Amino acid sequence: MDRITEAVTCTQKQENTSGNICLCTESLCLSYGTRAALENVSIRIPSRSVTAIIGPSGSGKSSFLCCLNRMTDLSGSTTVGGSVHLGEHDIHRDLGKNPIALRRRVGMVFQLPNPFPFSIWKNLALPLTHHGVANKRELSGIIEQVLRRVGLWEEVGGRLRDSALTLSGGQQQRLCIARALVLEPEVLLMDEPCSSLDPLSTKRIETLIGQLKDRYTIVVVTHDLAQARRVADHVALFWNVDGVGRLIEQGSAARIFQHPQHELTTTYLEGQL
């Protein structure tokens, strides 16, 4: 992995944004083999708030999200350049060769709900037992806590031994959010978490996002501008420029939606209105 390392930590890059910066990238580039997917993305993601990544298909939004917890390592041919900082740490240099420590701190929820084909209990217990929680009482406690946090406890608390696949799509997605929360991450990445759900389930997830931002830094990729308006405190617009994803504009949601500065942002927002 060849990277242009820059010794700039997030805290030094706070100008223009209120609050602490949780995640920031500096000249982040990503390519799959010889094909560049992202170029020169420098973004600042404030902590304990919701940042929405918006933009048309193919603008590199999901690829960008995958850089933040190094899911990009999955395929052997990816090359990442530039740097990503989580707090004070460079996620490539400081958090070591193994991305496991990083992924404990940065959880992820996917576009399609992906519960394991096991019971609800086992879905939630699995990451905990792997990370050393063996005591049954402690497990139960954490499981109840996260299920309450995502509003599933009332619905499934009595049938934790049922297969997770018997849940509805919306419930499955909330279970996946709960599963991402059991390890108490600092950041929650969500890749179009509602795109496969019905409007009611979507609404529940959006409410949940609003509740979770008090405890977690949330980065949500969305196609849906209305959703970005509803949930986001900060917005970043990505655009496909000559086949490569680029960050066009970032800022507070109010500012972006009311006074977009870049021409592409204006076009994109108007096109959807």
Place this chain on the structure above:
Amino acid sequence: MTDRLLTWTLGAATLVVVSLIAVIAVFLLNESLDTLNRVGLGRFFSDSGWSPTMGRFNILPMIVASVLLMAGAVIVAAPLAVLTAVFLRFYAPSPVVDTGRRIIEVLAAMPSVVYGLWGLVVLVPVIAAWQQPGASLMAGILVLSLMIFPTITIVVHSGLTAMPQRYIEASLALALNRAYMVRRVVLPAIRASIAAGVTLGAARAIGETMAVMMVTGNIVAVPGDLFDPVRALTSNIALEMAYALGDHRGALYISSLLLLAVVILLVLINEFIVSNKCEY
């Protein structure tokens, strides 16, 4: 119109295959019945030995031998096959995967007589040097393991390949390491494939005739240990059918019927395991 034609063609093809199986089962049953009525089922398990020309019909030692051969082969081959499939799917570099998979396919398709020949001229002398006489239950188990290993590996590997990528993504995003993911997520998720592979392997092991006949010594006796020679039910049929008459012939048909029953039982067990799994 074409749709109806297709439906009929497919239906007819299915019917032919199903009725062939039924014809075979009825034929075996029919050929067995006379003997069963005359000799009685009990004597097949309680006679003083297997000398069908002298009216002694105890097939129990051969049933025991067949079951031991099958169980032994599955115990040896199944874990190796699962490990190999996991290695090929998650650990091996891609050139190794392609070559490995091809080699295993060739092994799965290799005629059993070739395995038997290798067992006879290589394996049996090696075992003999260790424990006489060499041709033994042990030799049979090892040759059968070698035969069913590729079968189980292919089925499990297909299960691993068909497993949705999203389980892997979910595991990695949850900061699980690869070994834990394989143990706690992947293997439980594909247990239906593992069951199918083991069933197929077990069925092949209990049905195998030639290779077993070549390496097990073919002495009709309940083995005292792994190094005793044994005769499998299948070998018995192949060895004696040519000259068997009357109830002797009937006893061999009953043996075949028994083998068919064991295979049906294996399939039912597999069905039971599969019906208890969670769908992807």
